[in-house]
Amino acid sequence: MSPLSRPRAGRRTIAGAVLVLGLGAAALAPVQTATSAPVPAPVDGVYDVLGKTWGVTPAQAKARLDAEHRLASALESAQKATQKAAQQATPKAAQSASPELDGAFFNSARELVVNVHSAEAAEVARDHGLTPRTVARGEKALTKLQKQVEALATASGSTQVQSIGTDLPTDRVQVVLQPGRQSAKTVALVNRLKAVPGVDVSTNTTTLTMTYDVIGGQIMDLVPGTNCSLGYSGTRNGNNVMLSAGHCVEGNPMVQNRYGQRLGVGIASRFRTGSPSVDMGLMDIDSTNVGRGYIDNRNGQTTRVTGSSKAPVGSTICKAGNTTGWTCGNITNYNLTVNYGGAGGSITRTSGLARSTVCTEGGDSGGAYISGTIAQGMTSGGPNDGHDCGWNQGGNATGSYSFYQPVVDAASYYGVTLTLG
Known part of the structure; x- marks a missing residue:
């Protein structure tokens, strides 16, 4: 696969990146040092910003997000019901038509659409207020197809694949190439992929990159010399820790806040420059500091963290970061599996990422993504195309996209319980 630019550092840009890793500031639950200013009481500051974006009142924005979350909860109930039905089905019935749900996403009408392969599954979906559709593949088949495509890309020797991932709304696997003239290996790979049913190939107009820069959403100053944003505070075996993008804490750097006060130190990372990686990591918060159960959304308010999930595709999501604030x-x-390019031409294949239309820039890496008050993930990277998100533009910072590490996966891997507000 081809390289994506590595995340951009807040103070220096990592050259040669196709994808940008970690965008500067992360939105973690604020961490307070003994000498820092008091942290304001948490309020749900997400709704006023979204209301301005959507042209509605904060109360109406809250109603829309609440509706999304009710449907997401209904999806969980429907999945349990269909899974139970699948366990009780006879082997012959299970082979003919699966009674389970097979992936879900919000459509433009804000309906939660679920993939089904049987009339029984469709009935369960409708009973839970969901919108069923019958598809040729579905999430499980797409996941298998993605692995096949990744194997083909690896075997081809092409270095021009930016990302490979499933797209639930189209029920297809999307392969994106980096811009520029295609090599002979890439041409051969494209020809082979075009013959695979359910696979689309496109070429991006820009490269990708990563970024670096601990109060949630505030600067994560790394020593030496780079910066990210803070992620989500939590506990592990009774110890205060913070979940972050792995590339931010690669090498276990010492972490400071914007005043130069020490917050803690990196203690674990699954990101290894130049090697197959997952962009999750862990920072130990010093005993003199406190991890909070809310994030600083950079507009004078904070947003409580009341839980964590992998919200359905199409869900509304915002992020707090040191460089671009609230978008x-x-x-x-x-x-998604993406290739981040780095200094010296290194390529870091990074798997398990989610993608959103949230705008980010260098220094936002590690920052917190949240849907209402439900934690979603930490910024990993995005396009290295010189875009300008502006500051605190909410949903008006359009025309870009970003990748993030789902917080549920990181918390599960490291055994972390998120700190709630």
Whole structure:
């Protein structure tokens, strides 16, 4: 696969990146040092910003998000019901038509559409207020197809693949190439992929990159010399920690806040420059500091963290970061594999990422993504195309996209319980 630019550092840009890793500031639950200013009481500051974006009142914005979350909860109930039915089905019936749901996403009408392969599954979906559709593949088949495509890309020797991932709304696997003239290996790969049913190939107009820069959404100053944004505070074995983008804490750097006060130190990362990676990591918060159960959304308010999830594709999501503040959009994909390019021509294949239409820039890396008050993930990277998100533009920072590490996966892997507000 071809390289995406690595995340951009807040103070220096990593050259040669196709995808940008970690965008500067992360939106984590604020961490307070003994000498820092008091942290304001948490309020749900997400709704006024979204209301301005959508042209509605904060109360109406809250109603829309609440409706999304009710449907997401209904989806969980429907999945349990269909899974139970699948366990009780006879082997012959299970082979003919699966009674389970097979992926879900919000459409433009804000309906939660679920993929089904049987009349029984469709009935369960409708009973839970969901919108069923029958598809040729579905999430499980797409996941298998994605693995096949990734194997073909690896075997081809092409270095021009930016990303490979499933797209639930189209029921297809999307392969994106980096811009520029295609090599002979890439041409051969494209010809082979075009013959695979359910696969689309397109070429991006820009490269990708990563970024670096601990109060949630505030600067994560790394020593030496780079910066990210803070992610989500939590506990592990009784110890205060913070979940972050792995590339932010690669090498276990010491972490400071904007005043130069020490917050903690990186203790774990699954990101290894130049090697197959997952962009999740962990910072130990010093005993003199406190991890909070809310994030600083950079507009004078904070947003409580009341839980965590992988919201359905199409869900509204916002992120707080040190470089661009509060920007919003929608979830578009899960389980993407992207290639981040770095200094010296290194390529870091990074798997397990989600993609959204949220605008980010260098220094936002590690920052917190949240849907209402439900934690979603930490900024990983985005396009290296010189775009300008502006500051605190909410959903008006359009025309870009970003990748993030789902917080549910990181918390599960490291055994972290998120701190709630």
